[in-house]
Amino acid sequence: MTRHLLREHCFKILFVLDFYPEEETKIQIDNYFESPSLEDEEDELIHDANYSDVDIEYIKSKTMLVKDKRPEIDQIISELSQGWKLERIGRVERNILRLAIGEMKYDNDIPVSVAINEAVELAKTFGRDESYSFVNAILSKVSMEE
Template sequence: MELTRHHIRELAFQTLFALNTNEQTDWKDFYQVLTDGKYGDDYPSYLHQLISGVLENKSEIDKLIEKYLISGWSLNRIAKTDLIILEIALYEMIYVDDMPAKVSINEAIELAKKYSDDRSRKFVNGILSHALEELVK
């Protein structure tokens, strides 16, 4: 069974969230746990691209997120779930050439609906919409 990009994004989110609290662990170990090993040792290349891309470009991506926060807010104030969703979407918007930005935004909103609440969905949409305006310029 081939994983869809939607499912891969969800696995990337879950993996990055797990890494956030267990930094010493290899992300591939989390992949095995999250998928119950049903895909074997092979992991999708897009999953590797998302996870390593977010981790390698985290400081640049987080600076962009900070740029659009309400005055007085910092990254520490954002729920970890929302921050990771934003990081994945912005990584795709900036670094993945064959990915329309609106797809990344819609997928981020879907993740926020599933893993956060209605306010988070609006927050994620607002940050990504502002980023899109800048990236299009």
């Protein structure tokens, strides 16, 4: 599985976790990996459940890194999104930002420019029309602090 697809799965899990209390984290992650592949009406793959053990480990470890660092990451988002309370930022954008900032700050294997580019691509795919601009602006501020 490509790094982009692995990152997309991490985002989807983080998005799902945003709807549940923290004590359900393990259950929700397990449910995610037990869900079958799913296609839409045009036979386009929506959820690819073909994971190797290595893929599952990568997705889980990156997701848990972001989840464990969430208070610090949310503080960064709050400080840099002037005029926007964290709760007002859409769940899609909020979790894309969490994932990217987690990679930028706590994952030395991912170059900052790659984390930003991948986040913008996720925002174009899953966010609203101008989500990618907001995500790019916040992440650019984060990168300037590096």
